Amino acid sequence: MKVTPTSLPEVLLIEPKVFGDARGFFMESFNQQAFDAAVGHAVAFVQDNHSRSARGVLRGLHYQLPPHAQGKLVRVTSGCVFDVAVDMRRSSPRFGRWAGGELSADNHHQLWIPPGFAHGFLVLSDTADFLYKTTDYYAPQAEGSVRWDDPALGVVWPDAGVAPVLSGKDAAAPLLATALAFE
Structure with a gap:
């Protein structure tokens, strides 16, 4: 497994070893021991989620605040x-900065997004199956979000070939300036 810090050093690009032939x-998609070594501390996952979305669906940017940070x-x-993480820690010198890249069935890349970061993705293919492990359970009372197209973030979303398709909640998400954030 190859682990590379992104422009947000806590957010890690993970490239599992893939053994292919005719x-x-x-590939080993997850190994607790190797993952803990890669991030530098023990991480306990409590929930696995799976979503399927059509081209142009944009989910995010979501996070959960303490005591249920994920x-x-x-x-x-x-x-x-196209997957994106945004630093939502007001005390961070990188508050409001983002990192992103393509995750696909072909490249097998994974992204580790620690607590304190918002997350979202835009589907670039006809459909996409998106799987993720979380370190805390879903807690609607702790939900936070920030608007995907906030100019203060400046996320450069690629063209999916259709206009972004958003949930009502994501379309109404606050701008960074008024969003709930981590201290």
């Missing part, structure tokens, strides 16, 4: 997405 491929280990098993 029959297909094999870290997420995300990957795509079918299709392709």
